[in-house]
Amino acid sequence: MATHGWFYWAFLSAVFAALTAIFVKLGVQDVDSDLATLIRTAIILLVLAAFVMATGKWSNPLTLSPRTWWFLGLSALATGASWVCYFRALKLGEASKVAPIDKFSIVLVVLFAVLFLGERPSLREWSGIAMIAGGVLVLALKR
Structure with missing residues (x-):
């Protein structure tokens, strides 16, 4: 199973992505989707910061290579754009239709x-x- 450890994490990712669609659909009913995305992002930042600190995985990010920074930055921009589009789609459409297209x-x-x-x-x-x-x-x- 060690050689397929990725499968476990990928499956959990799918479970949490599915729950995300349901929770977002319920959460954006009474708020602008962009504000909802900001709130979600702030919560993620706080939780991940606590997780990294608690597990002893913190290291100085300034020691990372420029290439690493470049691609992590591009990834962050793509993620942000994806979330904004996803939240807007869920605000306007049914989760059972939006999620499969996503x-x-x-x-x-x-x-x-x-x-x-x-x-x-x-x-x-x-x-x-x-x-x-x-x-x-x-x-x-x-x-």
Whole structure:
């Protein structure tokens, strides 16, 4: 199981992402979605800061390489943009419709990994990605 430890964490990520959709949908009913995103982000910052300190994982971020800072910065900008769009979509639409379309990111991750990281999915993996893409289309086109 140690070689597949990533699967455990990825599965938990999916569980928490699913709960996020439900909690956000309930939480944005009476507040602007951008303000809700800010509140969520502030809570995440506080919780993660406490977690990093409590687990002894704090190190001086100024010692990180410029490349690390660059890509973490880009990641933060992409995450922020994703959250703003996701919160707005959930404010306007049904969670059962918004969340599956949001998961089209799975298809995009694979495409970007091929283009930018040189990863090479197998035919079996491409088949799975095609099914995910098809499922997103079916869900997006339902009336």
